[in-house]
Amino acid sequence: MEISEVRVKLIDNKDDRLKAFCSMTMDNEFVVRDIKVIEGTGGYFVAMPSRKMSDHCPKCGGKNHLRAKFCNNCGAALSEDRARKNAKGRLKLHADIAHPINAECRQKIQEKVIAAFKEEVEKSKQPGYKPTEIDEPPDDDIPEVVS
Numbered sequence: 001m002e003i004s005e006v007r008v009k010l011i012d013n014k015d016d017r018l019k020a021f022c023s024m025t026m027d028n029e030f031v032v033r034d035i036k037v038i039e040g041t042g043g044y045f046v047a048m049p050s051r052k053m054s055d056h057c058p059k060c061g062g063k064n065h066l067r068a069k070f071c072n073n074c075g076a077a078l079s080e081d082r083a084r085k086n087a088k089g090r091l092k093l094h095a096d097i098a099h100p101i102n103a104e105c106r107q108k109i110q111e112k113v114i115a116a117f118k119e120e121v122e123k124s125k126q127p128g129y130k131p132t133e134i135d136e137p138p139d140d141d142i143p144e145v146v147s
């Protein structure tokens with residue numbers, strides 16, 4: 001698989017760890033959107049598109065995010081320990097929608113996306129810079145990273 005294009009939309013907020021949304025084209029024919037560049041304590045990393053996991057209210061069957069304390073549908077109190085923990089003991093609240101299967105591929109994507117991100121940061125310092133047009137995902141939560 002070749003990554004033929006990475007488009008980067010920078011997010012301009014200094015306090016947030018979320019630095020950019022990206023889309024990535026593979027072999028000129030398949031696009032993955034909603035890839036995020038996040039500033040971690042050890043540098044930038046790439047988060048694959050993910051969705052919040054949810055479960056069903058035991059009382060009415062309504063669907064709720066795992067962090068919800070009350071049911072969106074009937075208002076019943078929900079127990080707090082519904083999220084499963086991953087190997088590192090962190091709550092697993094998000095599930096990747098698309099992701100690399102092996103470490104080499106993860107590395108390749110990481111390098112390409114971070115390089116494109118840094119290039120875009122440099123471009124953004126030039127006068128007359130026009131930000132890339134990419135629709136931002138509706139849910140801009142920062143997913144935890146399970147590597």
Ligand SMILES: [Zn+2]
Nearest residue numbers: 057060071074
């Ligand atoms: Zn309910």
